[in-house]
Amino acid sequence: MAAPVLVGVSLKMYFGHARALRWFDAVAERVREHPAVASGDVAVFVIPTFVQLLPAVAAFAGTRVRVGAQDVATADAGAYTGEVSAVELAEVGVGLAEIGHAERRRLFGETDDVVARKAAAALRNGLTPVLCVGEADRLGRDASIAAAVDQLRRDLDGAPAGPVIAAYEPVWAIGAAEPAPVSHTIAVTRALREALDAMPGREGSAVVYGGSAGPGLLAALDGAVDGLFLGRFAHDVDALVQVIDEAAALAAEAVA
Numbered sequence: 001m002a003a004p005v006l007v008g009v010s011l012k013m014y015f016g017h018a019r020a021l022r023w024f025d026a027v028a029e030r031v032r033e034h035p036a037v038a039s040g041d042v043a044v045f046v047i048p049t050f051v052q053l054l055p056a057v058a059a060f061a062g063t064r065v066r067v068g069a070q071d072v073a074t075a076d077a078g079a080y081t082g083e084v085s086a087v088e089l090a091e092v093g094v095g096l097a098e099i100g101h102a103e104r105r106r107l108f109g110e111t112d113d114v115v116a117r118k119a120a121a122a123l124r125n126g127l128t129p130v131l132c133v134g135e136a137d138r139l140g141r142d143a144s145i146a147a148a149v150d151q152l153r154r155d156l157d158g159a160p161a162g163p164v165i166a167a168y169e170p171v172w173a174i175g176a177a178e179p180a181p182v183s184h185t186i187a188v189t190r191a192l193r194e195a196l197d198a199m200p201g202r203e204g205s206a207v208v209y210g211g212s213a214g215p216g217l218l219a220a221l222d223g224a225v226d227g228l229f230l231g232r233f234a235h236d237v238d239a240l241v242q243v244i245d246e247a248a249a250l251a252a253e254a255v256a
């Protein structure tokens with residue numbers, strides 16, 4: 001079977017608890033009946049707040065939707081007030097850990113060194129890192145490629161073998177009205193894919209795009225990325241299902 005087309009959603013801190021639970025139930029109901037999700041041609045993952053993780057795992061039980069955390073500790077146990085370890089996340093059925101999102105780098109001072117230690121913690125505990133990289137400012141194509149690829153290399157420096165999901169998220173396209181232009185995304189994601197392919201132990205990795213992604217983008221990218229990482233434009237469950245339908249169409253094209 002070809003690699004699945006990925007559709008991920010980070011809820012960031014947008015929803016309160018009750019609204020998140022309603023969203024999980026609505027999404028679970030829609031994906032349960034979705035043939036491409038049921039067959040594994042489209043792989044959906046949902047990344048809510050830490051407090052929403054256990055209800056998310058329960059809501060998506062019996063579906064193929066995987067649940068991820070928005071962050072992870074660098075250490076596996078000990079005196080780290082406020083942190084949550086990859087060990088505990090794995091124990092409760094969380095499958096992925098988002099690492100190095102632009103908001104964590106900008107607002108909470110996460111450096112590439114910290115990000116690399118978080119990626120290592122995720123991988124040594126069997127979680128798939130959703131590693132966010134991307135240039136901070138609008139740059140030309142070559143400078144963007146250099147910035148994103150260098151960041152990817154630094155962020156995986158010393159991390160154990162295992163597949164990762166590299167999320168190309170140009171910082172200037174996050175929270176914007178429009179995603180990055182398709183030609184730009186194709187160029188940078190291709191370079192990220194080549195960089196991952198050249199790294200030992202990263203077989204099975206994927207490259208997705210995030211930053212104001214929504215319905216229409218996956219079709220426009222036409223197979224250039226392995227999937228999308230959605231934010232605001234997945235709050236509307238119909239819009240998310242539309243993206244999953246586009247992913248299903250791409251997956252069907254890939255096997256045809």
Ligand SMILES: O=C(CO)COP(=O)(O)O
Pocket residue numbers: 010101169173174175176210211212213229230231232233
């Ligand atoms: O940062 C993002 C996903 O991690 C993208 O968020 P928006 O789609 O809301 O810009």
